[in-house]
Amino acid sequence: MRLNEHTKLSGQRVVLVPYEAHHVPKYHEWMSSPALRSLTASDELTLEEEYEMQRSWREDTDKLTFIVLCADTYEKTNDEIAAMVGDTNLFVRHDDDEPKKYVAEAEIMIASPAARGKGYGREAMLLMFKYAQQHLPLRKFEAKIDMDNAVSLRLFESFQFKEVRRVEVFHEVTLERLITDDWLSWLNTQVQLRAEKYVNA
Template sequence: MRLNEHTKLLGQRVILVPYEARHVPKYHQWMSSPTLRSLTASDELTLDEEYAMQQSWRQDDDKLTFIVLCAEIYKKTNDEITAMVGDTNLFVRHDKESQQYVAEAEIMIAAPEARGKGFGREAMLLMFKYAQQHLPLIKFEAKIDMDNAISLRLFESFQFAEVRRVEVFHEVTLERLITDDWLSWLDKQVQLRIEKYDDASK
């Protein structure tokens, strides 16, 4: 989605930047892990296929993605590749019943040393705030492997509720309507700062 191609989101612990071609080699290295592919229900791709996927995330109207950087490492190194710890994505679809839009949310903290530090929580909260401000959404949803207890707890902490289980896919679907009360709660969780992302900031 070209919506965010010149957008940087800043939090306290993380910085979210658009997924660029130069991020692909490290991302591809992460996804060589069978465990990560299993947890994220991802297929194994060649490096060329990963570059094509990056272009799809940039161009397709139904996909929004950011690379998650550790703010502390980026401040020290000014190097996005060194600071990369994961990514966060939305798949946007049109809901025929309501004639409005729903976004399926994903978060991955790939670097083992970056887990358990609150990076995933803050990155997802920033994505929620940005998306609901810039897209005509009525609801967020998440589809999570039944064995991924950490992700299930995370989305439950965002006030998502389980709506169905599909045993054949070993998957739980959780949803969160975007209501005034929830937006008020979201405002208390995280402060979203937006900066322009261009050649000068890379």
């Protein structure tokens, strides 16, 4: 999605930048891990296929993605590649109940084990929620999580998502969060978003 191609989002712990071609080699290195592919239900891709995937994230109107940077590392080095810790994505589709509005399926990945447990994923997802609801006509957010992924389940429950179904054959739990005035007020207490112009590094 081209919506965010010139947008950088800054929080306290993380900075979110558009997924660019120069991020692909490190992203591909992350996804060579079978454990990470299992956690994210991802297929193994060649490097060229990873570049094609990056281009699709930029061009496709139903996908929105940011690379997650450690704010401290980025501030010290001004090096996006050194600061990369993960990504956050939305898959956007029309809402069956309100066709003029959308549902956004949310994903967060903190790839490096050393970067986990530091609040990066939580803040990155909150920044994505805030940005997306400001720029897209969304009715609700959704998350589909492996039943065994207790960390992600707890994370989305902390965002006030509620379980709406379980699909045993896919070993998957679906959680949802309607975008209400009360929830937006809560969201505003959780994160301060600073949006700046992004210049391709």
